[in-house]
Each structure stands twice: as structure tokens, then as C-alpha cells.
Amino acid sequence: MVTPESFYHVALKVPDVDAAVAFYRNHLAGEVIKRKRPDEDATGAENVSHAALQVGDKRLYVFDRAPYEAAGLVEELPYGFLHFGYVVPDVGAAAADLEGDVSFVMEPTVFGDMKIAFIEGPAGERIELLEYLD
Numbered sequence: 001m002v003t004p005e006s007f008y009h010v011a012l013k014v015p016d017v018d019a020a021v022a023f024y025r026n027h028l029a030g031e032v033i034k035r036k037r038p039d040e041d042a043t044g045a046e047n048v049s050h051a052a053l054q055v056g057d058k059r060l061y062v063f064d065r066a067p068y069e070a071a072g073l074v075e076e077l078p079y080g081f082l083h084f085g086y087v088v089p090d091v092g093a094a095a096a097d098l099e100g101d102v103s104f105v106m107e108p109t110v111f112g113d114m115k116i117a118f119i120e121g122p123a124g125e126r127i128e129l130l131e132y133l134d
Helices: 017-028 091-098
Strands: 006-013 031-036 050-055 058-063 080-087 103-111 114-120 126-132
Touching: 006 126, 017 031, 017 050, 017 058, 091 103, 091 114, 091 126
Parallel strands: 006 058, 080 126
Antiparallel strands: 006 080, 031 050, 050 058, 103 114, 114 126
């Protein structure tokens, strides 16, 4: 069993990241924490455009496509809900603890300043486990 430290965020796939950022800033007082466009040579999970916003007491991530989608681990997904994320102290240890008990969408992967992994819940929902790297 993995014990998350906190519920961290919800992620959405949107057709236009800048338009989504403007919507959440203008209508729900969202504060942009990070905005990233992929480098010219980005591949795999890092080849995504995304923004992180603080909306109320939680973060909202808006992506042009999910990291696991960009890595070719799932078919193209429709716009809307992608996943929700929990912070864990050690993604590698959490993945090892869950191995054999859950289906992994994406094994532990470095994504910027985080290590992330994605699992599937019982209804097919995607759940991100994330760890901030020092």
C-alpha cells in the first residue's frame, strides 16, 4: 500500500493551452505557476506543451497532450480529464510496492523537476504519483 502525502492536482487535455490559461486566470483567479513549451529536440513524455496554475487550494495542469500520450504509451486521448495526481515521498518505492497489484500506464519517469508514474484505477481512471526531485 502507498500512502500519499497530499492530493496535488487535476490535469486536463485542451486544444489550446494559452486559451485555457486565459480562461482560468480571467474567470477563476488562477495564478500561473509554470508555463512550458517543448524544446525543439524534445521527445517522449517531455514533448508536451503545458501550464500549471494554482486555482484555489489546488493545482490545475493543462496539457496539449498527456506525457504518457506523447511517449506513445496510450492511443490519442480526447480533450477533457486526463488524470489526478498525488505526491508521494519516493515514486520508485511506490511503484515497486504497487507492482503486480495495479496496471501501470507509465513506469517511473523523470519529467522536468519531478519523477512521475501513472497507474490505472479500477474504472480505468489514470492516477499520477509524483515526487519532487531536489
